[in-house]
Amino acid sequence: MLLHRLLAVSCLLLAACSGSKDPATQAGSNVAQTPVDNTAEVQAYYATHPDFFVSKTPADLPSDLAWTDAGDLPEIGSPARIRGGVWNERIQDFPPTLRTVGPDSNNGFRNYLLDDYVLRFGHLHPDLAGPHRHYPGLAEAWAVDVPSRTVYVRLDPRARWSDGPPVTTDDVWFMFWFYQSSYIQAPWYNNWFGIGENYTRVTRYDERTFAITLKEARPDLLARVLENAPVPRHFYREAGPDFVARYNWRFIPTTGPYVLTPAEQQRTLTNRNFITFERQADWWANDKRQFRYRFNPAQLRLRVIRETPTAWEAFLAGELEAFGMNLAEYHYDRLPDSDSRVTRGLLHKTTFFNDIPRPNYGLWMNTARPLLADREIRLGLQSALNWELVIKQFFRDGYSRLHTPSDGFGEMSHPTLRARPFDLALAAEHFAQAGFRQRGPDGILVNVAGTRLSLTINNGYESLTPVLVILQQEARKAGLDLQIETLDASASWKKVQEKNHDLAFAAFNVGVEPFPRYWECYHSKNAYDQAFLADGVTPHPDRKVKVQTNNLQSIALPALDALITRYDRSESLDEMRGLARQIEEILHEHASFSPGFVRPFYRLATWRWVRFPENFNVRFSTDPFEQNLHWLDEAARPPTLAARRDESKSFPPSVRSYEQWKARE
């Protein structure tokens, strides 16, 4: 973190030295930069790819399309909501950029500029499971034509950018130019939006109607089209080789409700303790279904508070509206249910069980290492890792055990596979099978060759180090020595990506997706440069581990490859489900991932004036504010703050647990 800040500072200095203006001074006005117009370049690009950027007339639209606006889906949010008020939230750092792509942009602040606040053509309904559950955002209606792998979309005529112009199909074409451009310095986008990668054609019929054709008609065909957000053509007229510097401090016009005003940008030049987004009073989607009860506060004030304990004090002082209580220490010790602020109803405590793909925390064993190549050792490890004790002691029984690397995908997750429990006798048996029978003077198992049963865990989560200490101390009982190597998060991940690990303590964070991905983590292509000989089965004797991939286990099984290939090509959800279960069973048998823990809920404390809908939140939500369903009852603020120091005053308390989506064992 500090290093990043250092780099940022040195970049600022360099920029200052090179004669260009300090980026900070560009924030409000962009007059200092020479105007550029890339229109000709963009048009030429469209022209050189006539098979990708296709222009047609409305008359060319197939007549038999079944258009839908998903108007029958239940609405999110509560009609009881009140608009207005100032929502105070904490951010850890002042944003290093206002761009949403390119260097430094992939940080927590992007959430406010893009992820949770910008409208896409359509959004996944967060309360319903199963297919056909998108509701329109910028789109008015859409039609899917599976045989031609094409989704047709009609834009909402009301849809506008926050700086005035309407959203048109120009912005859709431009989205592809923008994300395919090398100017943005974002290889992931270049790859995902690349011509022929996922998308093969984008057709314009008129200002409001377009169609996108995909390479394959996967079950998530609709999501891959609708869940894109167009890119404002008029704003990026100056995008060129200096894009990263030029757009560093420009606020991108949004289709969402909150904007950063020029006055506020000017203010942040001198005061970077907070940054405030204003809600547009005349936001185009104010009365649109699925949006009219959301995005309620009139202002979002993001305060820069670096340290969590400081943020906690700010929350108790009433300067922040809410505080995440996921850590046991906060939930049980710092603000127990018996605390007078809770019993007097000033602060409300809520636990909400959500239903989302779980980050798969656990130990990933690198089977390319000599010790871990032996399945018996991996099985021994599975039984020697006391995750149950971790959950009991560190998470105070609140968390539950992860069973497979793809839990939380509903029907797509394996229904019966269970992680192996801590069992010292079984561990000893497996280790003995692998030749480790004798204990050395330090109590660690040794084989006949004199090799100690010692492995290193790579760890990038400083706050979770106690978890590994528990595992380490318990594993000693099994005669297994675990060394913990805690590094800075990015350095640790780099080491894991270089496959320089025995065991990696890590988790892949998954967005709310309809089904898990397997190719990245388990295909042999991501394990070795040449996994097998020509026969496709025999391991290649000189194979080299492939670095910079997510196959952390170096797993290479021909049978698994075949299943993954079928899974990735499958166009039927039922078939995929069957394949996913087979894949999970093979992975379980391979025993190279020791599933750790899952937090099946989120917890938070809020001041009394913060209100949520009746069911509190939506089923597929990773945090309580993601869908912006909350609102502020500003009338309740002054009496609540006044009652802080007056023990005689109290309000109805609220300590609630919403378990409607809790998994039943």
Add this chain to the structure above:
Amino acid sequence: MPLRLDPLTRKKLRRFRSLQRGYWSFLVLAGLVVLACVAELLICQRALVVRHEGQWFFPTYGGILPGRTFGLDYDWETDYRDLHTRLKSDPAACARGDFVLLPFVPYGPIENCYPDQFFKPRPPDFARRHFLGTDTQNRDILARLVYGFRHALIFSVWFVAGVYGLGVLLGCAMGYYGGVFDLLVQRVIEVWSNIPFLYVVIIVAALLKPGLGWLVAINVAFGWMGLTYYMRTETYKEKARDYAAAARVLGAGDARIILRHILPNTAATLVTFIPFTVAGAIGSLTALDFLGFGLPVPTPSWGELLSQGTKNLTLAPWIVLSAFSAMTLVLILVTFVGEAVREAFDPKKFTLYR
């Protein structure tokens, strides 16, 4: 053979002893160091003596004794506290004269003392012999303090050795050879001193598995410069004296003149800096641990305790109190000793230091 010290040294030692504050601080500090060296006898999860079925065991030092040694059904290290209660409550064992003698504080520094309970700092509990309470991971704070002190001492010893080795060598060479060499090394030192130490540590800690060796190396690499200047001036001064010239006339080589003649005469400077170097070493190790760039977990360390303590100021004030008091006490003692040494080695008996 009695230790033969030259009269000057004996005078200095007498003078040191007469400085009451420094002398007593020295005795207390020496006591603490000895205590830290034999900490296993006082604070340890292993028993001091076990008599089991007529056999004697002394588990404190050496390899582990698995539970089976004492008829328990496991292969990992014996839980001696459990064995203690078992033998006590077993009349047959008592009749045989079996017993377990536990150390005064029967807990280790990385041992989870409440194996079946939540992680939560617990206040001092004299009945359970947690005299300073437990930390956020249910570990005994006194044990962590004492073993943490031991690590700080080991670190200091290596640090002082390294800094003195490099500093004295280069400082003497600069002073003795002078000229271009002196000028060059001075510039190198100036450049080197301007490298921000903390950032280097952060970068190295991010890239390498931090261990005691690495920490010493980095600290020495950035800590040797100060001493060179003192040594340089001292050597310049001594080199010009007649005895050095006499040695040269007699045909002594550079190495002999530096090591046998000049170095002993600069000893006063060297000795007076030692306590302050030690204090600095303890301070910087603690600071690095506090910031999370120090010794690997779960090594006991003061910095780690302080960091826990500051995060739990209101919830568990005993953590920060213990760590802070221990650190202050040791640093004050070292500083008192340092002051006394400086005064004892000062040729002028009456100085302005008071």
